Amino acid sequence: MPSFDAIVIGAGQSGPFLAARMVEKGMNVALIERKFLGGTCVNAGCMPTKTLVASARAAHMARRGADYGVTIPGPVGIDMTVVRKRAETVTMNARNGLINWFAGMDGITVIYGHARFEDAHTVTVNGQTLTAPQIFLNVGARPIIPDMPGIDEIDYLTSTSIIHLDTLPRHLAVIGGSYISLEFAQMYRRFGADVTVIERGPKLASREDADISDAIADILRSEGIGVHTDADGIGFSKTANGINVSIGNGQPAIEASHVLIATGRTPNTDDLGLDKAGVVTDQRGYITVDDKLATNVEGIWALGDCNGHGAFTHTSYNDFEIAAANLLDGEDRKLSDRILAYALYIDPPLGRVGMTEKEARASGRKIMISTRPMNRVGRANERAETKGFMKVIADAETQQILGAAILGIEGDEVIHGFIDAMNAKAPYPVLKWAVPIHPTVSELIPTLLADLKAV
Numbered sequence: 001m002p003s004f005d006a007i008v009i010g011a012g013q014s015g016p017f018l019a020a021r022m023v024e025k026g027m028n029v030a031l032i033e034r035k036f037l038g039g040t041c042v043n044a045g046c047m048p049t050k051t052l053v054a055s056a057r058a059a060h061m062a063r064r065g066a067d068y069g070v071t072i073p074g075p076v077g078i079d080m081t082v083v084r085k086r087a088e089t090v091t092m093n094a095r096n097g098l099i100n101w102f103a104g105m106d107g108i109t110v111i112y113g114h115a116r117f118e119d120a121h122t123v124t125v126n127g128q129t130l131t132a133p134q135i136f137l138n139v140g141a142r143p144i145i146p147d148m149p150g151i152d153e154i155d156y157l158t159s160t161s162i163i164h165l166d167t168l169p170r171h172l173a174v175i176g177g178s179y180i181s182l183e184f185a186q187m188y189r190r191f192g193a194d195v196t197v198i199e200r201g202p203k204l205a206s207r208e209d210a211d212i213s214d215a216i217a218d219i220l221r222s223e224g225i226g227v228h229t230d231a232d233g234i235g236f237s238k239t240a241n242g243i244n245v246s247i248g249n250g251q252p253a254i255e256a257s258h259v260l261i262a263t264g265r266t267p268n269t270d271d272l273g274l275d276k277a278g279v280v281t282d283q284r285g286y287i288t289v290d291d292k293l294a295t296n297v298e299g300i301w302a303l304g305d306c307n308g309h310g311a312f313t314h315t316s317y318n319d320f321e322i323a324a325a326n327l328l329d330g331e332d333r334k335l336s337d338r339i340l341a342y343a344l345y346i347d348p349p350l351g352r353v354g355m356t357e358k359e360a361r362a363s364g365r366k367i368m369i370s371t372r373p374m375n376r377v378g379r380a381n382e383r384a385e386t387k388g389f390m391k392v393i394a395d396a397e398t399q400q401i402l403g404a405a406i407l408g409i410e411g412d413e414v415i416h417g418f419i420d421a422m423n424a425k426a427p428y429p430v431l432k433w434a435v436p437i438h439p440t441v442s443e444l445i446p447t448l449l450a451d452l453k454a455v
């Protein structure tokens with residue numbers, strides 16, 4: 001039976017990097033991947049979608065050319081084949097980069113196949129049995145398909161299949177109103193499709209504060225996207241022209257040509273033989289880990305989306321950093337030290353870090369809040385992109401920044417000023433005295449902080 005120092009199952013955004021670090025330390029490592037190196041981010045997530053978002057933005061700005069004095073004779077056309085190929089190229093370059101990296105690495109054995117536990121230190125893949133004292137799980141997640149009336153009668157798209165589409169839907173119905181749905185909804189509207197977003201809950205992006213959710217809905221509606229929340233009667237039936245999508249909540253049904261199901265993701269832990277290894281999961285299938293990412297079974301760790309402590313590339317990569325620091329570098333890094341930050345890539349994007357106002361209030365702290373509309377940001381006016389607003393929340397007693405949201409141009413970049421300050425544990429008055437560069441969006445951070453008021 002082939003024996004290794006460590007086995008990594010899943011080549012997402014933490015496993016490959018951890019495997020490489022272990023090899024660097026002289027360990028003999030097996031990396032098992034059932035599909036593509038790079039996992040979701042490279043092959044079906046961040047990279048292809050952000051490439052598509054860039055094409056959609058180019059179309060949007062071309063249509064807005066006249067606002068800037070740029071005349072484009074005739075209507076703006078979209079070549080969906082070129083759009084799809086761009087995304088494919090970005091994916092293939094990244095995937096091939098990983099393939100070549102590992103091909104040139106001594107001490108690593110890359111195995112393509114589905115891995116399952118036989119016991120806590122034994123794994124089978126392609127009929128072969130492998131053993132190792134240390135096993136790292138980076139198996140990621142996949143789209144959830146909820147049981148909705150008529151769903152089995154229709155051909156629906158998921159976030160994975162829609163990136164291979166190279167025709168323009170006449171009318172795309174997007175079920176779900178969060179990260180995946182909203183990014184695709186705006187993108188396809190900008191490509192020229194009619195788009196309707198149908199969300200079961202009362203708000204879009206419901207983890208955010210209501211003012212952010214409402215501003216997101218306004219941005220989407222302003223581009224002609226239909227937005228329906230509180231949809232209590234979602235169902236599907238085939239018609240001569242496409243798919244009838246019922247919404248409920250007193251709203252008329254729509255006639256869609258395509259349906260995208262974007263109602264969340266579920267961890268790939270149901271077919272991993274976790275029971276044979278004795279590894280415990282929660283009710284939703286996420287692997288239970290401690291502050292150092294160890295499972296309840298000695299010698300098994302879980303990293304990335306499958307542990308339920310983050311659903312982002314950077315949180316998965318940070319899991320790799322924590323595991324590598326603790327196991328290889330003698331450091332003492334903890335999951336609980338991470339300040340969560342993320343972005344929603346509609347345009348303008350939402351950059352977020354730390355607590356929402358809702359969470360800050362619920363924590364019982366005395367808080368201060370400051371907001372500023374993007375139409376009072378010079379840079380936004382110069383660029384004629386003034387949608388959205390900025391918001392920061394601070395602790396009135398400790399003066400620590402608790403959280404921030406920048407919904408506006410460059411929000412995904414500007415938020416890093418807050419991410420860095422929060423990680424440095426700098427009280428907000430420190431940033432009040434920074435001298436930022438003019439004209440940027442970030443130059444408003446000191447002004448925003450100067451306007452903090454107790455609420």
Ligand SMILES: Cc1cc2nc3c(=O)[nH]c(=O)nc-3n(C[C@H](O)[C@H](O)[C@H](O)COP(=O)(O)OP(=O)(O)OC[C@H]3O[C@@H](n4cnc5c(N)ncnc54)[C@H](O)[C@@H]3O)c2cc1C
Nearest residue numbers: 010012013034039040041045115139140304305311312313
């Ligand atoms: C459409 C979309 C857009 C996204 N956009 C962003 C974004 O802009 N920014 C961001 O930070 N995050 C984004 N995400 C989330 C991001 O892609 C994931 O959080 C990220 O890929 C981290 O995943 P991971 O490392 O946990 O595992 P994954 O990347 O999901 O990789 C897990 C790997 O394990 C393999 N695997 C599973 N089970 C087995 C098994 N039994 N044997 C062998 N191999 C197995 C899978 O084939 C897969 O390759 C997006 C996700 C989607 C779907």
Ligand SMILES: NC(=O)c1ccc[n+]([C@@H]2O[C@H](COP(=O)([O-])OP(=O)(O)OC[C@H]3O[C@@H](n4cnc5c(N)ncnc54)[C@H](O)[C@@H]3O)[C@@H](O)[C@H]2O)c1
Nearest residue numbers: 146176177178179180199200201262263264311343344345
């Ligand atoms: N920009 C980014 O970083 C980015 C982009 C895309 C995805 N992601 C990651 O992927 C994960 C999954 O994203 P997601 O948007 O699919 O899931 P999500 O869990 O964030 O949102 C799912 C949405 O679907 C709604 N919903 C659930 N069941 C429904 C039903 N039956 N009918 C109608 N609506 C229903 C929920 O109320 C929720 O609003 C996210 O947690 C995120 O971390 C990140």
